Amino acid sequence: DGGITQSPKYLFRKEGQNVTLSCEQNLNHDAMYWYRQDPGQGLRLIYYSQIVNDFQKGDIAEGYSVSREKKESFPLTVTSAQKNPTAFYLCASSIHGETQYFGPGTRLLVL
Amino acid sequence: AQSVAQPEDQVNVAEGNPLTVKCTYSVSGNPYLFWYVQYPNRGLQFLLKYITGDNLVKGSYGFEAEFNKSQTSFHLKKPSALVSDSALYFCAVRNGGSQGNLIFGKGTKLSVKP
Numbered sequence: 208d209g210g211i212t213q214s215p216k217y218l219f220r221k222e223g224q225n226v227t228l229s230c231e232q233n234l235n236h237d238a239m240y241w242y243r244q245d246p247g248q249g250l251r252l253i254y255y256s257q258i259v260n261d262f263q264k265g266d267i268a269e270g271y272s273v274s275r276e277k278k279e280s281f282p283l284t285v286t287s288a289q290k291n292p293t294a295f296y297l298c299a300s301s302i303h304g305e306t307q308y309f310g311p312g313t314r315l316l317v318l
Numbered sequence: 319a320q321s322v323a324q325p326e327d328q329v330n331v332a333e334g335n336p337l338t339v340k341c342t343y344s345v346s347g348n349p350y351l352f353w354y355v356q357y358p359n360r361g362l363q364f365l366l367k368y369i370t371g372d373n374l375v376k377g378s379y380g381f382e383a384e385f386n387k388s389q390t391s392f393h394l395k396k397p398s399a400l401v402s403d404s405a406l407y408f409c410a411v412r413n414g415g416s417q418g419n420l421i422f423g424k425g426t427k428l429s430v431k432p
Contacts (some may be wrong), residue, residue: 211361240419247327249408249424250362265419297361306352307420309361 341409
């Protein structure tokens with residue numbers, strides 16, 4: 208069964224804590240993306256990666272970090288520097304320049 | 319700069335009536351246009367896209383969209399709405415002449431009443 212998986216579905220972060228969101232795809236897509244969704248604001252691009260071992264900042268990269276050590280995986284770390292992390296986080300993948308397909312999302316909440 | 323506008327935060331229609339969700343865009347080159355749907359607490363599902371060719375694009379679940387270059391619009395339509403179509407709909411655009419990223423509209427909530 209091909210697709211994009213994200214885990215966990217819900218994540219709770221304590222003050223000053225770094226947390227990592229997982230994104231895995233078995234679609235053999237080269238490009239992967241992380242978006243943040245807030246109510247009434249649509250989707251905003253955090254980071255994207257066109258190829259293994261390379262990634263670029265999106266529009267709202269501050270307070271986040273990523274890695275792309277494998278084609279299938281693109282984890283996102285929300286660092287303590289991100290002062291307003293509560294949001295719905297969506298991962299997507301695509302063949303270069305083609306349609307992006309999305310995972311089910313992770314909702315991050317602050318304790 | 320690229321941008322997408324979805325002028326209606328919410329659209330209400332009765333089941334069985336036609337529905338339209340509006341989208342206008344601004345892009346420097348040829349636009350690649352997309353519609354996605356999102357159900358509560360779920361990821362986005364791809365509905366349809368316009369790259370080139372026929373201005374009327376047909377997609378999943380009976381949805382279609384019409385590309386209008388002169389009005390820079392890409393409205394989503396369905397001839398007969400279902401209650402199950404109630405969801406959040408996003409329009410997105412990118413510049414087809416480059417590897418630029420997708421720009422999303424803020425979304426339109428569609429509510430279909432029985």
